[in-house]
Amino acid sequence: MANRLHGSTSPYLLQHRDNPVEWWEWGSDAFDEARRRDVPVLLSVGYAACHWCHVMAHESFEDDETAALMNAHFVNVKVDREERPDVDAVYMTATQAMTGQGGWPMTCFLTPSGEPFHCGTYYPPTPRPGMPSFRQLLSAVHEAWSSGDPKVRGMGESVVAQLREQAGPLQESVVDAAVLEGAATSLLGDYDRVNGGFGGAPKFPPTMVLEFLLRHHERTGSVEALSIVEGTARAMADGGLNDQLAGGFARYSVDAGWVVPHFEKMLYDNALLLRLYAHLARRTGVDRYREVAAATARFLLTDLATPEGGFAASLDADTDGVEGLTYVWTPAQLVEALGEEDGTWAATLLGVTETGTFEHGASTLRLLREVDDAPRWERIRRALLAVRAARPQPGLDDKVVTAWNGLAVSALAEAGTALGEPAWIAAAERAATLLLDLHLVDGRLRRTSRGGVVGTAAGVLEDYGCLAEALFVLHQATGATRWLDAGTALLDTALAHFTDHTAEGAYHDTADDADALVWRPSDPGDNASPSGASALAGALLLGASLAGEGPYGEAAELALTRVGILAARAPRFAGHWLTVAEAMESGPVQIAVVGSPESRAALVQAATAHAPGGTVIVAGEPDSTPLLSDRPLIDGNPAAYICRGYICDRPVTTPEALVAALS
Template sequence: MTNRLASSTSPYLLQHADNPVHWQPWSAEAFEEAKRRNVPVLLSIGYAACHWCHVMAHESFEDETTAAYLNEHFVSVKVDREERPDVDAVYMEVTQAMTGHGGWPMTCFLTPDAEPFYAGTYFPPQPRPGSPSFGQVLESIAAAWRDQGDEVRESAAAIVAELAQRGGPLQPSTMDADALSGAVVSLLGEYDRKRGGFGNAPKFPPSMVVEFLLRHHERTGSVEALSMARATCDAMAAGGLYDQLGGGFARYSVDASWVVPHFEKMLYDNGLLLRAYTHLSRRDDNPRYREVVRDTAEFLLRDLTTPQGAFAASLDADTNGEEGLTYVWTPAQLVEVLGLEDGVWAAGVFAVTDEGSFEHGTSTLRLLDPVSGERWDRVRAALLESRAKRPQPGLDDKVVTAWNGLAISALAEAGALFDEPRWVDAAARAADHLLAVHLVDGRLLRTSRAGVAGTAAGVLEDYGCLADGLLALHQVTADVRWLDTACGLLDKALVHFANLEAPGAFHDTADDAEALVSRPADPTDNASPAGASSLAAALVTASALGADRAALYRTAGEHAVARAGLLAARAPRFAGHWLSVAEALHAGPVQVALVGASPALVAAARQGVHGGGVVVAGDPDSVPLLAERPLVDGGPAAYVCRGYVCDRPVTSVDDLAEALRR
């Protein structure tokens, strides 16, 4: 037996291809081998940018003694959670149920029938208070399998039965105006008034909740909603979570004040946050928000664009095995790069102190008081140039369909609003790559790398997020092929992912996907939108764009939102995307159809449209939303509708702005 990861398309699996552990990818062959040898399966799940995954790899999986024990007593299977979110979802539910928490690396032990019987996360090489060593765990599991195999199998079967009992869709519940206002009240109770954001450390960027709060403010005028959104975005942009030199956001802050990030940069976070700051800049003409939008968009283009034109999954948390090495500074390092006068000034601007805010006297860069001007531009450029000469974090250049969909949506909308055609072009190139490589016979694949498609089938979030991105491209380009392709994805999703026993509910895997011990269907919005909420968003948008099956899409979207009503009422922090879709439905969604060439009207529409609304300008003969909407007195005109009610067409920027304010 040997390690079998060398031919993988996953950078995470390739990180383990030289381990002495005889790793296998998730496959029927691995479980057949476990049956033949009558040994349990060690399932290890992680991702390329995961710091503690690297730690456990160095401590245990690169250790010859540990590897020898694993190879003798187990079949070892390694899974990239980003490539196989379905496998991850099933065993994460088990891990959380058994331990009360989850995370990566995830370590599960399975029968040869893939039924779990023990689970945890990171295990250290030596025992620690509250945690056995990894070696102790392996020895205990091997002994239990040898001496109590029948009992272990019975326990695993009971766990699978419990999974089936726990599953099932939520009952429908009305997501009306009172429910949306109630969600804002609930969020106020969890809001950190001193530091922005929600909850305590570790603190994650609440991008989808910010989007909901903005949409709620637009519809109702809620001061509290706008205040929470604005203050949270201010705090994130001022802290170490945000890359003050190169743009882009880290995964989360290890503290409650946004000072020290967990340094990996994920494509999904940056796509979602780029969109949120873009929409905030429509309601608040703050130059800092515009700067964050521009720098984050440029970060995506500069640091995450693959040679094929799509976007890579992430940048690692570690550089040469040291977390944050690329990004942190001391006062002396600033002086070395900038000279004494500018170095001292930069230390004050970026809150870099002798004591440090991170480790070993180093500091993350923060911008507590925004500055601008020639000196600021010069200092930032010099520091960024110097930082580029440091060792750099590894790039996970795997292309994930759903995450690219999020980036496409954000870049298309930001490019249109900020008049940056390069961003729109980048979004279109990424979409072209996905449709050429990831879309096969009308069905999506989850990933590709270096232009070669992976083997994992697309999950629901892939269909929803990519469809949403294509619909954003249709709006800013008026190219009907993006609309037609998006609708094709929606039609496939409605056929293959719908829960036939519960209208409005969806599974995360298709009806013809690989059968796992349970079929995942998680409705919660976590780090990225739930598959069902991403699909609901795309369905509602497609209905507003006048797609051929608009009525069906609208009904399907409404039913899906109703299934999330209980979740939104009980845990609005984990229903941000659902709440955003509900706000769009309550606002109409707003539709703006622009006929005739008027850049001023187009700019006013994009600036004034409500979140979740649609704007299309183009040729009435080829764009569905513009059909049968003529010029007015031979000149350009804007048609504003909400749901099924339309205003009279307007021809001036002021009248359009007033119509959108109403």
């Protein structure tokens, strides 16, 4: 037997290809081997940018004695959670049910039929209070399994039966204006008025919740909602979460004050945050938000862009095995890089202290005050960035994930339109072309590719929802009908293969012909990125507005009837759902602008600047797309047609009249 990861396309799995552990990839062959040997499957799930995954790998999976125990008594399966979110979802649910918590690395022991009978996360190489060593755990599980006790083997069946029973769709309960108002009020109560954001440490960027609150403000005029958005956006932008030199946000802050990040940088976070800051810049006119949006876009286009035109999944938390090594500074390092005067000025501006805010006397970089000398700051920023570029750099997980690239396409296309950056729209088109040309195989999406080679894992619901929405946003940004046609085809496929036929409006996360797992995952909650069902609901609402045909509008409405309870009771885990519901409550708003490119430009600019979030805006010649059908010029002049749901205003021909109508 041997380690079987050498041929993998997953950077995470390739990190483990030289372990002495005899790893298998997920698949029927591994479970057949477990049945043949009558041993459990040891499932280890993680991802390439995960700090504690690296720690456990170094402590245990690279250790010969530990590997010998694993090889003798288990069939060992390594899974990249980003490549197989379905596998991760099933066993994370089991881990949380058994232990009350979850995270990565995730460690599960399964029967040869796949039922989990013992689950946990990180295990140390030596015992700690309340936690056995990993080798102790291996020995205990082996002894329990070898005893032949039917309770051990039956435990997995019992766990699966209970979780299947609990995993059904939520009861029907609509998300109406009252639920939206209640969610906003609840979030106001949870808001951290000192630091921004919600709750204590660790603190994740609540991007989708902020998008909801911004749309809620636009619809209702709520000052409180906007104050939460701006307070949190400022705190994140100025704190250690945001890379003050190169742009790009880390995954979360380990403290409540946004000082010290967990340094991994994920594509999905940065795509969602780019969209948020672009929306804020458009709505408020605040230069700082535009600067942050531009820096985040630059990070995507510089640090995460792949040669094929897509965007890589993440940058690692560690550099040479040390977390944050690339990013932190001491006062002496600033003086060495900049000289005494500039170094001292930068230390004061960026919160770099003698005692340090991170580890070993080093500090993360934060903007502690507004920059009063922009040219000086820009010169210093570039100088520090040059010094940092000479340091060891974190690893890049360069696989292209369909859903996350969809989020990036949406963000770049929408931000490029709102902020007048055509290069961002062009980058979005390149990424969308890659996804359609490479990831769409025989009409079905694949989850990932790497180096221009598509992977074998089937796309899940979030891949279809996020990419369909991205194509609809591109259609609005460019007017090209190919994006509209491709997006509606994805919606048709998703409705055909992911619908839960036992509960109207509910969806499974995997297709009806996907690899069978011990239960079919279906998680409606939004987390770090939109859930599959909420991503699809958003795409359906856009598709209904743009295509004007098919079952998309009704399907979007039905999907929202399944999340009223979630939105009311746990709005922090329903941010994207609430964002979609705000668009639906507003109509949704549609603006069709007809005329030649030159003549309609002022109307398009007014619509882009003043329309509320979630508005569909399409511009072109009359009858060139479905939304422009039967909408002629007015006395030979360009015109804008505004509709809210099924009610349309009289067309207007001047930017002033358009702004007044939107107000």
